[in-house]
Amino acid sequence: MPVLIELVAASLLWAFSFGLIKRHLADADPFAVAAARLAISLLAFLPWLRRARLPRGLRRRGMAWGALQFGAMYALYLAAYRDLPAYGVALFTVTTPLFVAALEDARARRASARHAAAALLAVAGAATVFWRDPAAGPAWWRGALLVQASNLCFAAGTVAFRALAAPGASAGVAAGLTAWMYLGAVLLTGPLALVGAGGGRLDLDAAGWGVLAYLGLVPTALGFFLWNRGATRAPAGLVAAANNLKVPLGVAISWLVFGERADPLRAAAGGAVIVLALAVAREKTATRGFGRRAAGA
Numbered sequence: 001m002p003v004l005i006e007l008v009a010a011s012l013l014w015a016f017s018f019g020l021i022k023r024h025l026a027d028a029d030p031f032a033v034a035a036a037r038l039a040i041s042l043l044a045f046l047p048w049l050r051r052a053r054l055p056r057g058l059r060r061r062g063m064a065w066g067a068l069q070f071g072a073m074y075a076l077y078l079a080a081y082r083d084l085p086a087y088g089v090a091l092f093t094v095t096t097p098l099f100v101a102a103l104e105d106a107r108a109r110r111a112s113a114r115h116a117a118a119a120l121l122a123v124a125g126a127a128t129v130f131w132r133d134p135a136a137g138p139a140w141w142r143g144a145l146l147v148q149a150s151n152l153c154f155a156a157g158t159v160a161f162r163a164l165a166a167p168g169a170s171a172g173v174a175a176g177l178t179a180w181m182y183l184g185a186v187l188l189t190g191p192l193a194l195v196g197a198g199g200g201r202l203d204l205d206a207a208g209w210g211v212l213a214y215l216g217l218v219p220t221a222l223g224f225f226l227w228n229r230g231a232t233r234a235p236a237g238l239v240a241a242a243n244n245l246k247v248p249l250g251v252a253i254s255w256l257v258f259g260e261r262a263d264p265l266r267a268a269a270g271g272a273v274i275v276l277a278l279a280v281a282r283e284k285t286a287t288r289g290f291g292r293r294a295a296g297a
Contacts, residue, residue, distance in 0.1 A: 006230030007242035013223040015090075015249035017215060019258035021078065022086035024211040028204060030078035031196045033212065035189035038070055040216025041224075042186050045179035052176020059180045061164060066181025069157020070224065071188035076150035083143030085260050090250030092147035097243045099155035107159065121276055128269050157181075158239075161228040174229045182221075 025033050054062070080089055161181075165174055193200040204212065231239050254260045 003230045003233045004242070006226040007234060007239065008245060010223045010227035010230065011242050011246040012249065013219045013226075015246045015253055017219045018086035018090045018250040019254045019260070020211050020215065022081055022089075022254070022260075023258055024204070024208045025078070026081040028202055028208070029193065029196055029200075030081075031075055031189055031193040032200050032202050033078050034071065034074035035186060035193040035200070036202060036212055037074065037216040037220055038182055038185045038189055040213060041070075041221035042179070042182040044217055044221040045175060045182055045225075048172070048175040048179040049183070052172055052179070054173070054176050054180065058164060058177065061160075062177045062180035063184030063187070065157050065160040065164070066178075066184035067188040068153050069160070069185075070181060070220075071185035073150045073153035073157070074185070075189060075192065076146050076153065080143040080146035080150065083139040083146070085254065086258060087251040087254035087260050088140065088143065089147055090247055090254060092144050093151060093243075093250075094247050095148060096151040096155055097239060099152050100158055100239065103155055103159045121273055124273055128273055158228065158231050162232050165228070165232050171229065174232070175225065178225050178228065 077089070080092075084092070161177070165177055190200075202208075202212075230242075234242075
């Protein structure tokens, strides 16, 4: 499958998730939802745990990075839905490719004020959408911070996967590495769900269970496999553009399909600031790819 199709397909799958989570899963224990969703994804990739025949060291590193990219990321991301509408979560994911670029700069021991400025602009643009909104309050800022922490976990995992899976790795090797990453994520979120306030219980109706199964099999299992595999072969600029495709799509779907509302003037102003942030980052990230290997990954 061409790399562009893999990245765009993953972003399209994720774009529909925001509204589904807000409508059906926002009130559930985020640790339990994350554990169940990732367990479903692990089951989908279970045959590749042994079939790929990965070296033991690579399996261990895959589990560790999977616990971060999938486990910690989902726990933080799902918790944000208690404080933000679906379109707010979608907007605040805009910084993910900027975090990826910043982590690559840190790996290569180079500093980039451009990426730091772009990240701050992107957050400011997302915040503009709900600024002075009567429904917004301290909870919005807590939700925004949770999404940023989630973005950082996802970005770190993306950089690590690129280092662990060589650009020419077969689909079977990528699937095997993904399977071990899901195992690591389940081993992190499972115990957190059991010791959390909900004790690992999920009180969902039939629609909620259906949504959870869909999210585990499609946006998570398939979406993350396509994303990480595509990210190993694409230049940084293409990865950033594909990632940000889910932001306007997620916002539009939340408004048009799930009935959420935002002030159109603030939305336009915020969108303009986000576009400016991406333009600030684009000059540097579009002209270079990611590093071949990540030290210590």
